[in-house]
Amino acid sequence: MKVFFLAFSIMLSGFGSIAQVKKTNNPATSQAGFLIKGKINGISHVELYLAHYFGSTQQVIKDTARADGQGNFVFQGKEDLPKGLYLISFSKNKYLDVIIGNTNFSFETDTLDPINHMKFQNSSENEAFFSFQKEMGKRYVDLRKLELERKDPSQISNIRNEITQYQQAWFEKNKQLFVSKLVRATFEPEIPPFKKKILNAKDSTAFYQYQFSYYKKHFFDNVDLNDDRFIRTPFLQKKLEKYFEDLVAQQPDSIIKDADILLTKIKNRDVRRYVIYKISSTYETSNIVGTDAAFAHMGEKYYVGEPALWDTTTIRQMRDRIKVLKPLLIGKRIPELFLTDTSGKRLTTASIPGEYTLVYFYDPDCSHCKEETPKLMAQANYFKSKKISVLATSIARNKEQWTSFIKEYKMESIYNGIDIHPNAKTGKEEYYTDFLHTFDIYSTPIIYVLDKNKRIIGKKIPTDKIQDFITFYENRQKELGIK
Missing domain, CATH: 1.10.12 (Lyase 2-enoyl-coa Hydratase; Chain  A, domain 2)
Known part of the structure; x- marks a missing residue:
């Protein structure tokens, strides 16, 4: 795949500050610095790492230490540690989870049975955690x-x-204690008994609908969504992923509705930023057709619409990204392409006939395009049977490469265009199309699927999934009663 531009990622400037230390000048509520003394019998002269979780897939290292010959070590620093769930890694694939609340404590255990042999001093959080x-x-x-x-x-x-x-x-x-919240977050909501007797299929359907609705409505009951310590645990990310993957229909309207409902419950600034980020990043890169509309909604409402949460660079980049995406959402008429065909005549998207149009953006110099184009052309009979026209668009403006590519891959039976337009007066070549910002072409090849009115019904469909997509789309239209 030829990549011209790294797709926008909202993990940009400023967001990482959520994971960092929060400082305070109030001595009554905080003691600057940390001192954690440990002893793990069974290790000797090894490197240890103290890191806090940042969701379930990342850890942020805050300090390192080296054990002596008896397994003694010290983590120490002058800056505050952000509160949350930490891990102490003491050998490959071996670690201890500890809670950081009080940042001046000690512990001792061993490698044979770290949990049952654990003893803490001056840490009520961890004493309760390990006793549980x-x-x-x-x-x-x-x-x-x-x-x-x-x-x-x-x-x-x-x-x-x-x-x-x-x-x-x-x-x-x-x-x-925070540990009480932490453990409770691992519990599923308890569903009260169904009050009606199940006598037939209709009752059974009502029973399952009741269970699902209750479970979804109360899914976050055991997580304090306004305690920013949960950002530094695996549980908030896992809950978010399970909720949006298993309980939310993967359609833009459903995703938007449930995201908005969830965010009305979150007032804490850092948790709000984190949840906005997780939902947005999920649907920015989702491979489910159409869910980028949810990303656009999140960007407009919670990035551009809540500028106090973000730095100006992030807001500007989000605004620019939305500007590209909105005209390309499912149901929108594709921006018009003005191309020149192999005979030198003008070729536009609107001039292409057919029940469907595939717009195939490629680069003749792209190795992945050379692999995918034969797969595209091998479906010629299928395209004919479904009245599908193909418009192959070279984003590279090199006539020799373009015509050679068409000949090599036997593309003469489809519509071929290039963005080169001779000026009738000067004879110079002119270019009309900004492929990156108009069609979001940051890599090639990319396929857009259009209906007969040139509205987008699918995009970035893999070449070998075109037929599956058309079948899915037509079945969905039948379900909705649309001819």
Whole structure:
């Protein structure tokens, strides 16, 4: 694939500041710096890393240390650590999760059983965190043993009840701690019983609809969406991904509606920025046709529309990106192309006949185009059967390369155009089209699919998926009763 321009990414200037230290001048609420002393029996003279989570896919390293021969080490710094869930990596693929609230504490454990042998001093958050892990680990081992041995169901039920009682008591005891919020965030919402008896298929459908609706409505109940510490955990990102992947219909209107509802609940500046970023970046790069309309909505409403959240560079780049995307959204009439065909005559998009038009943007010098063009031409019989016209558009303005490419790949049966226009008075060549900013051509090849009115119904469809897309589109039209 020939890439001319890196697609816009909203992870731009200023956003990374969410992950950074928040400083305060109030000594009553904060103690500058951090001092964390650790001892892990079983390690010796190894490098350790202290990093906080930034969502579920990134970690931000805040300090490094080196253990001595007995496994002692110290993380220390003069700047505050942002609060959240951290990991201490002490060997390849081995790490400990710890909570950073108080930033002056110590701990000791070993490599044989880090959780059960853990001891903390001066960290109520981590004492509660590890006591929960220890107790739940033991109880689930007992439960699993009973299940494997197929013991009396009443015994299994008793263990489950004991687990629930322990959890409730633990939450009540530690309700003032962040760890309580953290653990609760891993729990799914509990769905109340369905009040109606299920007697037939209609009742069954109503039951499943009730479960889905309740679950979706209460999906974020166990996450404090206004506590910015959740940005520095894996849980907020995972919840967002599951919600928008599994519970939201992947259509622009549904995505926009659910994003707006969710963001009405979020007032905390950093969490709001993070959630806006995650939703926007998901649908900026989604491979689902049409969801870039959700990205355009997010950009207009929450970037350009909330400038206090972002720096001027990000806002300007978002505004420019939306300017390119909006005329190319599904349902829009494609911007007109003015080209010259192989005989020197004018060729426009509007002049192409057919029930459908494929606009195939390519570069004769692009290696990927050389792989995909034969696949395109191999579908000539299918195109004819469906009254599909193909307009192949070279974005490179080199006549010799263009005509050689057409000949080599036997493209004479389709419409071929190039953006070179001889001036009748001067004889000089003129160019009309800005392919990047008018058609979002940052790589080649790219295919737009148009209906008979030259409205966009699909874009950036892979060459070998054209027939699948046409079938899907026609079936969808039938479902909607559109001829």
